[in-house]
């Protein structure tokens with residue numbers, strides 16, 4: 001049985017992180033992704049944050065697996081012709097250049113539509129239409145302008161960005177959804193359409209619950225926030241440390257060994273249904289008959305005390321032991337797992353979420369495989385292309401002769 005997106009061809013004009021995460025997922029679904037890079041230079045990430053001299057960085061290899069790679073400069077005469085042929089023969093074009101860059105190459109959306117009315121044209125920009133639409137944007141700019149930084153961090157301290165790349169990879173995943181919807185719609189309409197996702201919008205979408213809290217704030221203090229009952233609430237949602245953000249309170253507590261191991265912590269959620277078992281196991285069965293503790297409402301002003309008592313218990317056990325005790329009691333909890341632990345986790349290797357890939361220049365490396373599992377169409381992760389590795393192969397497929405390829409090379413178009 002073939003892959004889910006067999007037969008779909010993607011003209012991949014993406015670079016850095018946000019766009020490449022999108023096309024990498026499409027490639028894992030089985031699309032033929034042709035990554036177009038600038039001759040001689042390529043995606044800037046090939047050379048960024050290198051761990052080994054002279055080989056493609058992990059930054060690049062981990063974002064561009066399962067793609068074919070060609071070099072092409074659409075600003076040259078021969079390059080324009082080749083680019084036009086690529087638009088004719090591809091189903092989807094994806095790009096995340098600074099605003100206007102594709103237009104300046106001579107290929108605004110109107111032109112693309114004329115060349116191939118079935119083309120789905122997908123773009124990532126930092127901002128949607130408005131005062132910042134011309135700005136260049138990287139990950140942390142999106143986290144700051146999309147509401148994540150303002151709502152992340154310790155209470156009464158500076159805004160914080162998160163290590164999860166919600167601006168780049170988060171936007172890429174949103175774009176995947178838009179592209180797949182547009183491809184499905186094309187089945188009915190016969191026409192492609194434009195898909196755009198602004199990084200600010202994607203981050204805000206992921207911060208949806210904080211906009212919920214912004215509106216709740218008008219009706220009184222946010223009682224599940226650590227500021228309640230003693231702190232002050234201003235007129236905007238405050239940073240809430242490690243508070244859960246959901247309907248059941250949670251916090252990160254220390255486990256045995258925290259003095260030397262920076263990841264000896266566990267997140268514990270005091271879920272309503274599981275609270276009696278939790279209270280008993282940590283040595284506070286009397287809470288169940290105490291009106292100060294035996295309802296969620298009564299606990300709200302005492303949450304920090306509740307989590308201090310939970311922590312007294314967790315500090316006597318390793319995070320794994322806490323998991324082993326709390327999970328059978330149905331208490332939702334999760335250890336703080338370091339990148340080292342995740343890289344070594346056998347279960348993630350078994351599902352292909354963490355995979356080892358071989359590369360002719362750099363040797364084997366680890367990457368995160370496709371987190372989206374399709375039963376009939378499992379992803380097998382293949383290494384990223386070398387710069388221009390498939391240029392001739394792809395150009396022949398779209399009808400160029402040896403002489404055409406030679407001429408394009410002389411012009412610096414490829």
Ligand SMILES: CC(C)(COP(=O)(O)OP(=O)(O)OC[C@H]1O[C@@H](n2cnc3c(N)ncnc32)[C@H](O)[C@@H]1OP(=O)(O)O)[C@@H](O)C(=O)NCCC(=O)NCCS
Nearest residue numbers: 016017018037038072073096097098101104125126136137
């Ligand atoms: C990420 C970003 C800030 C990088 O900025 P940058 O390095 O200055 O790169 P740009 O996107 O401006 O593109 C640089 C130029 O390379 C050119 N270029 C790109 N590919 C080319 C190719 N194959 N051949 C010839 N020229 C090419 C572009 O046409 C552009 O030229 P121009 O500005 O003279 O028209 C910017 O691309 C951006 O804001 N993108 C949208 C938001 C986004 O995705 N950000 C997250 C990235 S992880």
